[in-house]
Amino acid sequence: xxxxxxxWAVFRKEVWQLKRDRMTIGMIFGxxxxxxxxxxxxxxxxxxxxPTVVMDSAxxxxxxxxxxxxxxxxxxxxxxxxxxxxxxxxxxRTGKVSIGLVIPADFERRLQQNDRAAAQLLVDGxxxxxxxxxxxxxxxxxxxxxxxxxxxxxxxxxxxxYNPERRSAVNTIPGLIGVILTMTMVIFTSISLVRExxxxxxxxxxxxxxTSNELMLGKILPYIVIGFFQVxxxxxxxxxxxxxxxxxxxxxxxxxxxxxxxxxxxxxxLFSTLAKxxxxxxxxxxxxxxxxxxxSGFMFPFSGMPVVAQWITELLPLTHFERLIRGIMLRGASLxxxxxxxxxxxxxxxxxxxxxxxxxxxxxx
Amino acid sequence: MNVExxxxxxxLSRSFGSLQAxxxxxxxxxxxxxxxxxxxxGSGKSTTMRMLCGLLTPSSGQVEVLGLEIPRQAExxxxxxxxxxxxxxxxxxxxxxENLSFMAKAYNLPGKTQAQRIAETLSRYxxxxxxxxxxxxxxxxxxxxxxxxxxxxxKPKLLFLDEPTSGVDPQSRRDFWESLFELVNDGxxxxxxxxxxxxAERCHGLAILDHGVKVADESPAxxxxxxxxxxxxxxxxxxxxxKHQLATCPEVLSMMQLGERLRVLLSKKxxxxxxxxxxxxxxxxxxxxxxxxxxxxxxxxxxxxxHRQSMPPAEKSVTTNASHF
Numbered sequence: 217x218x219x220x221x222x223x224w225a226v227f228r229k230e231v232w233q234l235k236r237d238r239m240t241i242g243m244i245f246g247x248x249x250x251x252x253x254x255x256x257x258x259x260x261x262x263x264x265x266x267p268t269v270v271m272d273s274a275x276x277x278x279x280x281x282x283x284x285x286x287x288x289x290x291x292x293x294x295x296x297x298x299x300x301x302x303x304x305x306x307x308x309r310t311g312k313v314s315i316g317l318v319i320p321a322d323f324e325r326r327l328q329q330n331d332r333a334a335a336q337l338l339v340d341g342x343x344x345x346x347x348x349x350x351x352x353x354x355x356x357x358x359x360x361x362x363x364x365x366x367x368x369x370x371x372x373x374x375x376x377x378y379n380p381e382r383r384s385a386v387n388t389i390p391g392l393i394g395v396i397l398t399m400t401m402v403i404f405t406s407i408s409l410v411r412e413x414x415x416x417x418x419x420x421x422x423x424x425x426x427t428s429n430e431l432m433l434g435k436i437l438p439y440i441v442i443g444f445f446q447v448x449x450x451x452x453x454x455x456x457x458x459x460x461x462x463x464x465x466x467x468x469x470x471x472x473x474x475x476x477x478x479x480x481x482x483x484x485x486l487f488s489t490l491a492k493x494x495x496x497x498x499x500x501x502x503x504x505x506x507x508x509x510x511x512s513g514f515m516f517p518f519s520g521m522p523v524v525a526q527w528i529t530e531l532l533p534l535t536h537f538e539r540l541i542r543g544i545m546l547r548g549a550s551l552x553x554x555x556x557x558x559x560x561x562x563x564x565x566x567x568x569x570x571x572x573x574x575x576x577x578x579x580x581x
Numbered sequence: 582m583n584v585e586x587x588x589x590x591x592x593l594s595r596s597f598g599s600l601q602a603x604x605x606x607x608x609x610x611x612x613x614x615x616x617x618x619x620x621x622x623g624s625g626k627s628t629t630m631r632m633l634c635g636l637l638t639p640s641s642g643q644v645e646v647l648g649l650e651i652p653r654q655a656e657x658x659x660x661x662x663x664x665x666x667x668x669x670x671x672x673x674x675x676x677x678x679e680n681l682s683f684m685a686k687a688y689n690l691p692g693k694t695q696a697q698r699i700a701e702t703l704s705r706y707x708x709x710x711x712x713x714x715x716x717x718x719x720x721x722x723x724x725x726x727x728x729x730x731x732x733x734x735x736k737p738k739l740l741f742l743d744e745p746t747s748g749v750d751p752q753s754r755r756d757f758w759e760s761l762f763e764l765v766n767d768g769x770x771x772x773x774x775x776x777x778x779x780x781a782e783r784c785h786g787l788a789i790l791d792h793g794v795k796v797a798d799e800s801p802a803x804x805x806x807x808x809x810x811x812x813x814x815x816x817x818x819x820x821x822x823x824k825h826q827l828a829t830c831p832e833v834l835s836m837m838q839l840g841e842r843l844r845v846l847l848s849k850k851x852x853x854x855x856x857x858x859x860x861x862x863x864x865x866x867x868x869x870x871x872x873x874x875x876x877x878x879x880x881x882x883x884x885x886x887x888h889r890q891s892m893p894p895a896e897k898s899v900t901t902n903a904s905h906f
Contacts, residue, residue: 581637
């Protein structure tokens with residue numbers, strides 16, 4: 217049985233405390249604004265201007281044409297010219313350049329022979345994304361060939377659904393809603409109960425008739441309201457600044473966001489019942505944050521992960537939220553089509569809330 | 582028995598690992614009285630109090646508070662008791678009124694009663710001028726008044742006060758105790774723990790705890806009357822040699838220096854204690870003056886805890902084991 221009066225007591229107390237906590241208020245609005253601007257502009261998977269050094273041993277008209285063709289592709293940016301392979305390797309090692317272009321002295325002769333490559337790209341393979349971009353360069357046509365008509369050799373033609381201009385922001389911004397909510401919501405509630413314990417307030421609380429459920433709900437509800445503000449803020453910035461389309465229903469976006477917010481809050485509460493100090497609670501929050509960001513599909517496509525990793529990521533609420541929000545917002549899917557994802561989130565929320573309630577005793581032993 | 586018992590517990594024990602915090606405690610606390618727990622730090626005062634209000638589960642024993650079986654019916658008890666923790670437990674980042682308003686709602690006081698009760702309490706504990714002040718900025722005495730106000734807002738029948746006056750100035754302590762007697766007059770029963778002797782003396786009933794064992798349980802007046810020692814004041818010109826002489830003597834149970842005087846507790850086994858002291862000390866100090874004086878609660882406390890300390894360890898461990906199994 218939940219008494220509305222006691223629930224209100226906890227809710228109102230949380231709001232009073234929050235109102236005076238300027239730092240937290242600043243974080244509530246500062247984190248979404250800063251992160252959306254930062255990541256919206258910074259995260260870009262269309263690689264351009266990879267620093268490249270050139271060793272042109274041929275120094276002919278064709279070799280200069282090749283170099284200018286490469287630069288015209290905008291994938292590379294020639295940062296300098298060197299005379300030896302050793303110099304290229306040194307620059308690769310120190311990270312000054314990521315690609316070294318080697319044009320051998322017999323470049324002209326090689327161009328005539330179809331069985332040998334005319335030039336060589338030395339690529340820093342430590343970053344697979346750069347490596348992939350460098351591989352695109354191999355499809356570059358020979359300069360003199362571009363004048364000739366050539367037989368069409370394409371097996372596939374690709375049509376871009378939903379994001380025809382291939383802008384990264386379209387994919388990043390909806391994903392950021394989930395990441396920002398995870399960051400703020402889990403942290404808010406993970407320290408909430410521990411702080412009461414550390415400051416000695418808990419001994420008073422557990423001596424009142426306030427029940428565990430009333431305490432948990434009273435602590436969650438104010439942050440659900442805050443989460444709504446954050447979602448609205450991110451959506452507004454995303455639409456105005458980054459022109460991210462909202463194809464699906466706005467109401468469904470909010471429904472999904474609310475469930476996701478609640479799931480994160482209950483997870484934070486669970487941490488709060490497990491931790492002994494605020495520091496421990498924060499460590500737990502960070503522990504869940506990193507895999508959420510890296511494995512949820514926010515940064516890297518889900519398809520590349522091994523099956524076991526995919527199972528694990530199914531346990532993270534952010535994974536389901538990313539599918540929901542991108543589905544509804546970008547592809548215009550309806551909630552009924554994505555129901556299993558929503559149910560997964562609701563299930564996660566109920567289980568963590570139940571665990572937190574069970575973990576929290578109105579006892580000191 | 583014609584007086585209603587508010588708290589009754591039998592063979593109450595609690596251990597933390599190998600530490601026996603409370604050891605087979607029997608208590609019977611009558612309605613409308615102030616009952617004190619006196620004891621040094623770590624004597625089991627807080628542990629007992631927490632078990633009585635259901636915050637800690639006893640390792641063994643039975644507890645009945647206000648007719649409720651604890652800890653089973655602890656939640657029902659919460660509506661009827663007030664609790665003041667050793668550490669200030671209200672919210673520093675709420676105002677005085679907000680804290681009281683939170684507590685009023687936490688106890689589900691109806692809307693109308695709430696405002697009226699808060700106003701009443703503010704004036705009763707002289708908190709009106711501080712209403713809008715942030716609780717964290719209050720002085721020790723003010724915080725303590727606010728804690729008591731918050732604990733009594735819902736008119737509990739029983740109050741648990743765990744060392745409520747530690748770190749509070751003497752005048753505030755006196756005022757605080759006046760408030761306690763007013764509450765008793767209104768019908769409240771108060772259980773208070775302290776390590777101040779003057780406070781212990783003001784209780785109706787007093788239990789002295791030492792290492793989890795109750796070593797005395799009486800009214801302070803009776804405890805003083807029944808003390809198992811003769812108390813003397815010794816004045817002289819050379820206190821140190823007198824102290825050395827007394828220290829060699831097993832019949833001297835305790836001595837305490839007060840400026841140029843000594844307060845000595847002497848075993849009752851000695852038939853004529855004044856002559857005994859005279860004979861013992863006269864060769865050392867010519868200007869010696871020995872006067873019998875009445876015992877204080879501190880003497881009672883010293884005697885009660887002395888007995889326990891001198892107990893052989895073997896015997897002690899036997900009782901500890903018995904409570905475990």
